[in-house]
Amino acid sequence: MNFSSKLIEQAVEAFAGLPGIGRKTALRLVLHLIQQEEEVSLHFAETIAGMRKGIRYCSTCFNLSDEAQCAICRDPRRDPSAVCVVESIRDVMAIEDTGQYRGVYHVLGGVISPIEGIGPEQLQIDSLVQRVREGVVQEVILAISPTIEGDTTMFYLSRQLQELPVRISTIARGVSFGGELEYADEFTLGRSIVARIPYKLQDE
Amino acid sequence: MNESLHLETLRLLHFKNYEDASLTCSSQLNAFVGLNGMGKTNLLEAIYYLCMCRSPRAVADRHLPRRGSDFFRLEGLFRRHGRQEAITAKLRPGKKKTFERNGKPYDLLSEHIGLLPVVFIAPEDTQLITGGSEERRRLLDNTLSQLHAEYLQQLITYNKVLDQRNRLLKQFAEQQSFDAGLLDAYDRQLWGPADYLYRERERFLADCNPLPIARACRIPRTQVPFQVRYRSPLQERSMADCLRENRDKDRLLARTTAGIHKDDLDLLLDDSPVKRYASQGQTKSLALGLKLAQYRMLQQGKNTPPILLLDDLFDKLDTERVGSLLALLREQAFGQVFLTDTDEARVLDLLHSMGAAHRTFRIQDGTASPIVMA
Numbered sequence: 001m002n003f004s005s006k007l008i009e010q011a012v013e014a015f016a017g018l019p020g021i022g023r024k025t026a027l028r029l030v031l032h033l034i035q036q037e038e039e040v041s042l043h044f045a046e047t048i049a050g051m052r053k054g055i056r057y058c059s060t061c062f063n064l065s066d067e068a069q070c071a072i073c074r075d076p077r078r079d080p081s082a083v084c085v086v087e088s089i090r091d092v093m094a095i096e097d098t099g100q101y102r103g104v105y106h107v108l109g110g111v112i113s114p115i116e117g118i119g120p121e122q123l124q125i126d127s128l129v130q131r132v133r134e135g136v137v138q139e140v141i142l143a144i145s146p147t148i149e150g151d152t153t154m155f156y157l158s159r160q161l162q163e164l165p166v167r168i169s170t171i172a173r174g175v176s177f178g179g180e181l182e183y184a185d186e187f188t189l190g191r192s193i194v195a196r197i198p199y200k201l202q203d204e
Numbered sequence: 205m206n207e208s209l210h211l212e213t214l215r216l217l218h219f220k221n222y223e224d225a226s227l228t229c230s231s232q233l234n235a236f237v238g239l240n241g242m243g244k245t246n247l248l249e250a251i252y253y254l255c256m257c258r259s260p261r262a263v264a265d266r267h268l269p270r271r272g273s274d275f276f277r278l279e280g281l282f283r284r285h286g287r288q289e290a291i292t293a294k295l296r297p298g299k300k301k302t303f304e305r306n307g308k309p310y311d312l313l314s315e316h317i318g319l320l321p322v323v324f325i326a327p328e329d330t331q332l333i334t335g336g337s338e339e340r341r342r343l344l345d346n347t348l349s350q351l352h353a354e355y356l357q358q359l360i361t362y363n364k365v366l367d368q369r370n371r372l373l374k375q376f377a378e379q380q381s382f383d384a385g386l387l388d389a390y391d392r393q394l395w396g397p398a399d400y401l402y403r404e405r406e407r408f409l410a411d412c413n414p415l416p417i418a419r420a421c422r423i424p425r426t427q428v429p430f431q432v433r434y435r436s437p438l439q440e441r442s443m444a445d446c447l448r449e450n451r452d453k454d455r456l457l458a459r460t461t462a463g464i465h466k467d468d469l470d471l472l473l474d475d476s477p478v479k480r481y482a483s484q485g486q487t488k489s490l491a492l493g494l495k496l497a498q499y500r501m502l503q504q505g506k507n508t509p510p511i512l513l514l515d516d517l518f519d520k521l522d523t524e525r526v527g528s529l530l531a532l533l534r535e536q537a538f539g540q541v542f543l544t545d546t547d548e549a550r551v552l553d554l555l556h557s558m559g560a561a562h563r564t565f566r567i568q569d570g571t572a573s574p575i576v577m578a
Contacts, residue, residue, distance in 0.1 A: 112386070114371035120386060148364045148393065155389040185315070186353050 001027070008034075060131070062107040062124045064089050072096075072104055079103045081138040085128065085157065087111055087150075091143060103141070106131065111149040112156060120156060129160050139167040146173050172197075209284045209320060209508050210540035211251060217277040218270040220246035221570040228574075230563040231283075233533075233541050233555055237548040237575075238567030244544035247565075247572065248324065248513040251542060254280040254291050255322040255511065256346075257303055257313040265295055270570075282320055285508070289319070314360065318350045321502045321510035325517070329491040333478055337468035344469070347498045348404055351505040355404055362397035362464065365390055370459045377458040391447045398443035398464045402436055405467065409434040412501050430478075430490060433470040437462050492529070509539030518545050530558065548575075 001023060003009035008030055015026035033041045057063070058070035061083075065071070072078060072092075082103030086092055092105050108123045120126075131137060140161060144150040158168050174192035175184045184192075210231040216222040221243045236244040252260045259268065269276045274297040282289040292304040303310045310316050331339045349356040369390035376382050409432060437446050443463060447454075450462040471478040471490065478490060502510045518526055533541060545551045548566070552575075555562040564575040 112389075114368050114375055119375070120383070148361060148368065151393055152365075152368065152386075152389045155392055156386055159385045159388065185311070187357055190354060 058107075061105045062109065062127065063092055063105055077102075080136050082141060083128075083131070083137050083139070084141040084143050086143050087145065095143065103139075108144075108153070111144065111147070111153040113149045113152075123153075125157065125160060128157070129164075132161060132164050132166050137166055139169060142168065142170040144170075208286075208539060209282065209511060211254075211280055211282050211511065212288075213279075213281045214247070214250065214254075215277075215279040216247075216250050217279075218273040219250055219268060219276040219278055221270060222246065222250075223270060223570060225570065225572050227565060227572050228563075229540070229542075230561050231540055232560045233558065233562035234543070235551045235555060235562065235564045236542070236544045236567050236572070237546065237551050237564060239546060242567045243570050243572075244567045245326075245515050247567070248515055248542055248544060250278050251280065251511065252322055252324050252513060254278055254282075254293055255320040256350075257293070257301070257316055260324040260326070260513075261328075265301055268295065284320065291316075291320070314356050315353070317356055318353055318506075321350050321506045321508070322513065323495060323499045323502065323510050324513045324515070325492065325495045326515040327517075329495055330487050332491050332494055333471060333482065333487045337466070340469040340471075341465075341467055343494065343498060344405055344408070344467075347501055348408055350502055350510075351408075352404065355401070358397040358400045362394060362401060365393045365397070366460055366463070366465060369394070373454055373458045373460070376455060382455070387451070391444065394447065394463065395443050398438065401464050402438040402443075402467075405436070406434055406439075408501070409469070412497050429472075429474055430493070431470075431472040431475075432494075433472060434467070435470050436464060436467040438464060496532075503539075511539060512541045514541065514543040516544055518547070518550065530554065533558065533560075 001012075003012070008027075011030045011033075012023060012026045015021055015029050016023045021029075033044070054066060055064055056066075056068070058065040058073055059068050060073045061070060063070045063072065067074070073080075079102050083106050084095065084101060084103055085106045085108060086095070087108055087110060089107060092107060095101050095105075106124065106128050108125065108128075110118050110123055112118060112120060112123065128140075132140065140157075142154045142157065144154050154170065161168060173188070174195070175181065175188060181189065208231075211229050212231075213226065213228050215224075215226045217224050227247075236247050238244055249259055249261075253268075259265075276293075276295050278293040280291045282291060288306075290304075290306050292307075293301065294304075295301045301313075303313055303316050305316065305319070332343060345355075345359055349359065369387070372386065372390065412432070441449070446462050447460075450460075453461050473482055473486065473490075478487070482490065499510060499512065514529075517529070532538070543551075548564075551564060555564065565572045566575050
């Protein structure tokens with residue numbers, strides 16, 4: 001790509017550095033901004049700079065937060081005795097969207113994978129053990145993806161926590177709601193049969 | 205007649221030395237004839253690829269497109285239990301290969317394995333006898349993966365966990381650190397798959413004795429007692445014990461030294477290791493016997509004869525062996541067969557003598573033209 005302007009070229013390079021954005025898309029975004037009022041670009045730049053400068057990790061759960069402690073940890077209506085352990089903030093958002101969970105979180109920042117160069121020390125594992133040691137936490141819910149790396153991480157975590165007086169649970173795995181059995185993948189269906197649960201009639 | 209499987213039409217686009225070729229196959233015998241290097245085996249490879257999502261020879265996908273091209277596409281129209289199955293394989297640059305069944309892409313390629321059972325018999329099969337243990341494990345895994353989807357899943361899981369464990373051991377060695385708890389996490393994840401794979405392999409080998417098969421197939425020079433014996437560390441101890449006992453050794457050598465990934469088949473001829481005592485002829489017969497055993501096991505397990513691909517059989521086997529194999533093809537309930545040969549006259553004679561429905565294709569520089577019989 002030949003640019004008549006050094007300024008445009010620099011801006012295109014900056015946009016193209018973002019994931020999922022190629023140079024053509026970057027150029028389209030830049031030209032779009034040029035067509036808008038100057039304020040639009042300034043506001044855009046300020047928003048990004050402000051976000052990047054202001055954002056921090058919650059000192060309790062390591063979720064991304066505007067304050068030293070995140071909104072979930074500060075909320076007095078949440079139950080601090082239940083801690084849901086997840087890989088990333090995206091999982092926090094997914095679980096929050098369900099509206100089914102009243103406890104708090106702990107964000108690991110990934111899963112253990114020696115091949116990716118991620119060991120326990122790169123993750124928020126010590127901080128979780130420390131948090132449980134303080135005594136408020138009664139139950140740790142492991143909501144980690146059912147992959148090989150996720151399983152390794154769950155096993156490692158449960159080992160780290162086994163001496164402590166805390167209940168450890170994992171989220172259920174199996175056939176999705178509203179899905180028909182014949183369309184469930186074989187592996188999930190097979191596991192669901194093996195790990196079947198007693199059928200309970202709803203309490204009146 | 206419903207319990208059947210065959211390929212009706214095949215189309216290759218930019219695959220190996222084919223630019224764009226289509227062929228319509230016989231549901232019984234198909235022969236590809238032509239000089240060496242013209243692309244006969246590439247057709248067998250394409251059929252195998254459509255069934256197993258990979259090349260029968262350990263060839264990386266990026267080497268499969270035609271020279272000067274960076275993509276390929278294979279289309280196979282199969283008929284399975286009376287129903288049509290349109291299978292498409294696509295490889296594009298910078299993308300993962302994709303497989304479609306009747307227009308619907310698979311999420312996981314492993315879901316496709318076993319739909320279209322296939323056996324590939326090639327001259328290099330003698331590696332099964334003379335080569336390292338991974339050759340024999342590959343035959344076992346290939347067969348069992350086609351038979352049970354669960355086997356392939358467990359095998360993939362085992363291998364992935366093993367890779368992580370080996371990387372961890374290497375990191376321990378490099379950083380001179382150790383975390384027993386983390387190693388435990390990997391050990392524990394290996395137990396389940398190892399136990400499953402061991403039981404399946406053992407059960408399979410108890411059912412599968414190539415000697416009677418070879419005899420039934422009248423493969424010459426297998427009059428001597430031939431035995432296949434499964435050998436696994438799990439015969440004596442659990443995977444858990446196996447890993448525990450070898451932990452110090454594993455740390456020292458920075459890899460997992462014992463486990464199901466070291467299993468082997470002992471091939472015995474008259475109670476002596478085949479590798480050391482078998483003649484060249486016996487080696488060929490035994491390799492063929494093992495592959496025919498695979499064919500029989502797939503046929504029984506799948507309730508349908510697999511597609512049989514016979515590569516360069518006549519050049520590498522003597523007439524006696526080819527004769528027995530063909531007698532077998534003629535007499536027994538074989539399904540669809542594809543074979544390659546350099547000698548057109550020999551193949552035409554042979555197909556005639558077999559009295560089955562057949563089609564012959566002349567292969568020349570990446571084109572396949574049917575030979576119409578007068």
